[in-house]
Amino acid sequence: MAPRRITEAQAVQALMERGARPLEAFPGTQHPWRCQCLTCGEVHTPRYSDVVNKGSGVCRGTCRSRKISNRLRRDGTQAAATMQRWGWLPLEPYPGAAKPWRSRCAQCAAVKIKRLSHVRNGHARCNHCAGRALGAVAAAEIMTSAELAPLTAYPGQQMRPWLSRCLRCGHLGTPTLASVRLRGHQCWACKAAAFPVRHPLDEQQAVACMITHGLEPLEPYSGDVNAPWRSRCTTCDSDSAPVPGSIPGHHRACPVCARLDISPVEPGYLYLAVHDDLRALGWAVAQGRHRLHSIGRSWRPLARWHLAAAQDAWAFGRHLKQQLRGNGCPPVPKADAAPDMAWAQTVSLEHVSTGGVVRIVEDVAGPAC
Template sequence: MTEAEAVKAMLSRGARPIEPFPGTQPPWKCLCLTCGEVSAPRYNDVVNKGTGVCSKTCRSLKIAAKLIRDGAPAAAVMLSWGWEPLEDYPGAGKPWPARCVHCGVIKPKKLSHVQKGRGGCTNCAGRDVTNETARKLMIEADLVPLVDYPGSLRPWLCRCMCCNRVGTPTYAKVRVRGHQCRSCRSEKIADALRLDDEEALSSMLEKGLEPLVSYPGSTDLPWKTRCMNCETLLDPGPTLHNIRGIQGGCPTCAERGINPARPGYLYLVVHNGHRALKWGIANIEQRITQHISQDWELVSRWNFDRTGDAWAFERQIKAWIRSQGISRALTADQMRYGGHTETAFLADIDLDLVQKYIESLTGRRPEPPPMP
């Protein structure tokens, strides 16, 4: 076959070749004389198999033409699934505004989806959640949201109406389990673990602590004690709830950790060398000293009566920053004293914006810097 014969065959079928004839099997770039777009059909497919010469707009139009159906049968299908069309049938594969005959919600539905069994109403099924409906459910569960609805599985900063403390439950858990508050839960656990005087005394002695006053009557109340190992006076002392867990007894002898029931603070520090921002919480001054020793600079600090409240705000800050697609700036190897998961590059987020966001969350300005 000559090139002239191949070109003539393609022209007769509505395509003008724009490159030399490559043979009957390889793709051959041609200009469609109908839509004006360039595609690459094979000569053998077009001439011997009878396929179209255009794989672009013309092919799409042919497929759509085969799927076109009358509006009346299409509307009947929609009604059979509980959807009342509000406009004329737009065509196959296109959204069709319709109203649910059960709840009245209006949604764009595709006829093909409805026909495949995906025509259920998400509003009737309770899966459509707005900020208003989510806030209503949280308030009914004695939780007052402090920020807008973040999503069903994301931490939601709320204030408990029972204990007035701040926490970050998720909408999904509250919807299934009802009231969710760490502080209230701790009190319930403390009530369940309440001991008599003899059992309480035995628990303290097992941890090497000598009580100096009578048992306060609750596992969640501080108990004045003396360490039998280092003679340190603990006043206020540990609670039975804490020493019966992994926290241990004497803070001088044991590893230090954050006690959510004690006063603490939320802080912001920056590192000019790494060009990084870090946020965190603590209830010992040594934490800031550790950062300063590694060339971090204290920017702002917010004090709290309970470190647990500071932790709730810290978690919300992290969720807010990560929701903007901002990832951590440093690795664990770059931070000797830990905390790399609460970092971000200053190039990715504005420091003043973070401070204003924290002020809006906490409802307070940061503490004034210490006098030199």
């Protein structure tokens, strides 16, 4: 039986009923269709099949952000009560469900950075009480024994990326201490063998694999290495749903970053650029001069670090982002961000100076060219 053909009138009516007004002729059920959200007025390009058959929202911008915000919003008193119920005493006002919240363990008095969303999902145990806490010296010894030389201080959590240099090949990476403790040497430049996924991965192994490849899981692990896992890229903040079993062996698992057409093993550079009108600073990785020309006249190049491999520049970029966000320096407001630079790779100069950003990179990469 032949599939039912959707006419343009039927397609337009279906999108109008779901809160969108088409701005062009119907291209087909499987092609992007330029539409305007009737709620916020933003223009998006959803697919008819995703909207009608899969139930995906038409608006992937403001409306989606509002829905997520409303779903995660909690009253500060209720949030504090939840933390106390799980054995944590908040030390500062409630920042939001998914944001770091400095708290003290009610049992051992250790101060930790927790997130209400993690605590509510069952990740509320104190690693000091469980005997899993590691000091900076012990953590550095584990990395050194695995032939990895840390270039920065211990980030304080085993699941956080740690900028390190491989003592075998000299390339940089950001492995987590958890992955190093679990599998030993973790350099994806000299270790061509794929991450062993022939056997099922437990949750700790799977999360370590995702974080090593620059992805932050947004939902619990299903236990199936062949099932899509909704995650967010730690470089560009784009959401995707990769399959854990297909990630190993690929330097960048994020489809947005992969489209940059940059070879991780060839020479590349990390550069900083300033937008004077927005009072913003941005950073990115490139090979050759075409990228600097493509960012537009609004961005003024500030500094550049040439490296033997582009993957080393990516590692320095992730370290820079981690340091800035950890010090409370937010990106440029998304509504004001210029399209020439990825929004997630920017920082407002209202919270940090250009010299301060340059020093963060120079501390690990040396003087700029």
